[in-house]
Amino acid sequence: MAAAVQHACGCAMRRNDNGTKARIAIVGAGFAGIAAAVTFKRHGLTDFVVFEKSDGPGGVWWDSRYPGAEVDTQSHVYSFSFQRHEWSRSHAAQPEVQGYLEETIDSWHIRSHFRFGTKVDAIRWSDEHSVWLVKTSAGEEEFDFVVSAVGLLNVPRYPDWPGLNDFQGDVFHTSRWDTECRLDGKKVAVVGTGSTGAQVVSRVAAVAGKLYVFQREPGWILPKTIEVFGDDQRAKLSKPWPYRLRRWKAFLKVARDAKGGDIYVPNSPANEAAVARCMNYIEEAFPGRPDLQKLVTPTYPYWGKRPVMDSNFYKALTRDNVELVPSAVASVDESGVYDANGTKRDIDVLVLATGFRPAQILSQLPVFGRGGRSLQEEWGDEPMAFLGITVPGFPNFFTMYGPNTNGAVVVYLLEQQAKFAARSIKLVLRHHAAAVETRRSYYERYNVWLQKKLSGKVFDTTNNYFRSRSGRVVTQWPLTTWHYWALSKLLWRLSSRLDRGATS
Numbered sequence: 001m002a003a004a005v006q007h008a009c010g011c012a013m014r015r016n017d018n019g020t021k022a023r024i025a026i027v028g029a030g031f032a033g034i035a036a037a038v039t040f041k042r043h044g045l046t047d048f049v050v051f052e053k054s055d056g057p058g059g060v061w062w063d064s065r066y067p068g069a070e071v072d073t074q075s076h077v078y079s080f081s082f083q084r085h086e087w088s089r090s091h092a093a094q095p096e097v098q099g100y101l102e103e104t105i106d107s108w109h110i111r112s113h114f115r116f117g118t119k120v121d122a123i124r125w126s127d128e129h130s131v132w133l134v135k136t137s138a139g140e141e142e143f144d145f146v147v148s149a150v151g152l153l154n155v156p157r158y159p160d161w162p163g164l165n166d167f168q169g170d171v172f173h174t175s176r177w178d179t180e181c182r183l184d185g186k187k188v189a190v191v192g193t194g195s196t197g198a199q200v201v202s203r204v205a206a207v208a209g210k211l212y213v214f215q216r217e218p219g220w221i222l223p224k225t226i227e228v229f230g231d232d233q234r235a236k237l238s239k240p241w242p243y244r245l246r247r248w249k250a251f252l253k254v255a256r257d258a259k260g261g262d263i264y265v266p267n268s269p270a271n272e273a274a275v276a277r278c279m280n281y282i283e284e285a286f287p288g289r290p291d292l293q294k295l296v297t298p299t300y301p302y303w304g305k306r307p308v309m310d311s312n313f314y315k316a317l318t319r320d321n322v323e324l325v326p327s328a329v330a331s332v333d334e335s336g337v338y339d340a341n342g343t344k345r346d347i348d349v350l351v352l353a354t355g356f357r358p359a360q361i362l363s364q365l366p367v368f369g370r371g372g373r374s375l376q377e378e379w380g381d382e383p384m385a386f387l388g389i390t391v392p393g394f395p396n397f398f399t400m401y402g403p404n405t406n407g408a409v410v411v412y413l414l415e416q417q418a419k420f421a422a423r424s425i426k427l428v429l430r431h432h433a434a435a436v437e438t439r440r441s442y443y444e445r446y447n448v449w450l451q452k453k454l455s456g457k458v459f460d461t462t463n464n465y466f467r468s469r470s471g472r473v474v475t476q477w478p479l480t481t482w483h484y485w486a487l488s489k490l491l492w493r494l495s496s497r498l499d500r501g502a503t504s
Contacts, residue, residue, distance in 0.1 A: 022425055024048035025134045025143040027120045027365065030059020031080075032149035032400040032414045034101055038082060038108050039418035045425055049143075050110075051136055053119035057105060058098040060153045064196070066177040067203035069094035072195060072224065072309040076243070077250040077409055083107060086238045090227035124368040125395065130434040132396065145396045145425055147418075150365055152358035152401055152475060159191070159354055163332040171350040174200060183349060185209040189337055191329055192353030193219060195308050200353055202312035205322050212345050213317065214337070216328040217305075217463065218296045220278045224309040254409055254481065261479040264457040266301040271458065274302040285314035292317060295326045300462040358475050359383075359468045361403055369394035381470040384447045386438045387488055388477075389417050390424075395435035398424070403474050404450055408481040416488050453478040 022045050026033050029052035040048050054062045070093040071078045078092070079085060083104045088096060105111050119137040123146055126133055131142045156173045164171070172178045174196050184207045190200055191214040198221065205211050229237065236242050257263065259270035279297070286292045296314070298304070317324050327339035336346040357363065361383040367375040370393045378393060385391050388405035389398050398421040405413055424436050451472075459466045459473045468474045477484060 022047060022145065022429055023143050024145045024147065024425070025120075025123075025132065025141070026050040026147045026149055027123075028052060028059060028149035028151060028154075029054070029057040029101075029114055029116070030061065030149065030151055031101070031411055032151055032417075033057075033059070033147075034104055035080065035411070035414040036147050036149055036400060036418045036421065037110050037113060038080070038104065039415065039422050040425075041108060041110060042082070043422040043426060045422060048113055049141075050114045051118050051120050051134075052114060052116050053137075055116050056098075057101045057114065057116075059151055060175070061094055061098045061101065063175045064094055064177075065179065066174045066196065066200050068199035068312075069196075070199065071097060073254070073409070074250040076237075076247040077254065078411055079247075080104060080411060081247075081415060084238065084240070084243050086234050088229060088234065090229070091224060120365060122366040122368070123397075124372075125370060125397075127370060130395075145398070145421075147421055148362060148365065148367070148397070148399045149401070150362065152361065152406060153356045155357045155360060155364055156352075157354045157357050159329065159352065161329055161332050161337075163334075166334045167332050167350060168334045169348045169350060171352070173352040173354065175356075181349060183207050186348040187346060188212070188349045188351060189214060189345065189347045190351045190353055191337075192216075192355060193308075193313075194306065194353065194355055195310070196355065197353035198308050198310040198313035200351060201322075202310075202316040204351070205316040205319050208321060211316075211319075211322045212325055212337075212347065213322060214325045214327065214329055214339070215295070218298045218326075219305050219308050220275070220298055220302050221281065221296070221308040221310055221313060222274075222278055223281055223311040225311065251409065251412075251481070258408075258480045261483070264303055264459070264476075264478055266456075266458050266461060271302050274307075278302065278307075282314070286318070289318070292324065295324055298462075301458040303458045304462040305464045355465060358406070358465050361474065362399070367394065367397070369397070381468045382472045383468065383474045384443075384450075386443045386446050387417075387420065387484075387491065389420055390438040390443075392438045392440040392443050395437040396425075396428070404454075405477050405484070406475045407477045408479075408484055412481055413477075413484055416485055420488055450478070 024040060024045060026036050026048055029050050033050050034057060037048060037050050056062055071091050074090050075087040075092040085100050120134060122135045124133045131144055132146045134141050134143055156175050170178060170181045183204055186208055187210045188204055188208045189212040190197055190204060193213065193215045201213055237246055262268045262270040263274060265271055282293050282296060316322055325339055327341060329337050330340045331338045336344050338344050362375060373393055375394060378391060383403040385399055385402045388402035400414055400417045428436050454473050457478055459476050466473050466475045
């Protein structure tokens, strides 16, 4: 008879006298998947496969090849603690980020574990055999554990404007940039002014004959001071201690800016200070242009939408060949776009900087747990997980960059999630068990606490990608990176120390 072993982290393990073989499937080869792969190897878990539908690693950094694509946070933070790199700039551009991930794979000698060009179509738990059946474009395989590392920014948001399919010019999403399309001298419309839109606009404005920037709602923007490292500085920063010092300083800056999470509270001193900095930047960027100042000033608190870090967007809006259209696109015909006021603008190229669907977590990956219940059925419109990692009814299954884990230092959080998964897998092996699973009582209690922490924050003050269709904030972490680190470490330590014994 199988027996359950209960742990204080909220995990329930099912004992299997035949032991457990740790064959692990990792879905996705972006930052999350690579973090998991390296972490597993460091923990002695070497029987893993990384499935990636693209032809190379990078995830969003493989897809995002639009002009101006670069990181918003400092490269020494937007990188792994276990992989130093001789960064060329304080904020790396897409080619360097994607190259860094290639470098990490080769440095840790794990490329043979990756199966590029292989899409995972479905994942199904076998109650009879306590294994996961992973169906891919190359066939079906059995795995003991599955890690979903597909991320939040993997499903492009395509608009449903009337007439879009009738447009006769070039049209593409920024994450599917058409490198064959020449924009020189053409009439171009960029729809969207989030981080991606801001980066694209400054580059397109320099070559387009006319550029229309469609802004449904302005976002808060702060300048991003990019430091280009010279040869001497790169050599210095390549050494362990200068590198670590630079990384810690960057971490401390993020912590100072967050003010213990107060930055997310409307009308708090931290939030008001951030708004003041943004307003000063607007005044500096548009001297003598009160019309543009008004158009780019949001009416919601800082972090009501994801803030934009960019030093070139506002400059681009002052160019003679650029027109800011403070309106959503209402419809499209064969030769142009119409704004909400019915005004048409004839264009040659339509660029969709319309973002992704992060609130629809794992919507493109069918996952079926105990009894054939789907993860989408479990969640409905409100994805949630224990620490954003585990869900009851889905044993031996871990999500990375899962529900409510966005907003802090993302790469560092991914490392903590990978460690949580590795320790859980080793716990199974240590107890010769078949599965580890989060108890529903802990799952529910944690999410009640989480929603209390999210209550009263800025995330539901405006239209944004943070909320699901039900209105629940499902993407954001409401506190700091340090809070998440401490919580995940505390819960793991409690679980690893307290073995509740077996019950029949």
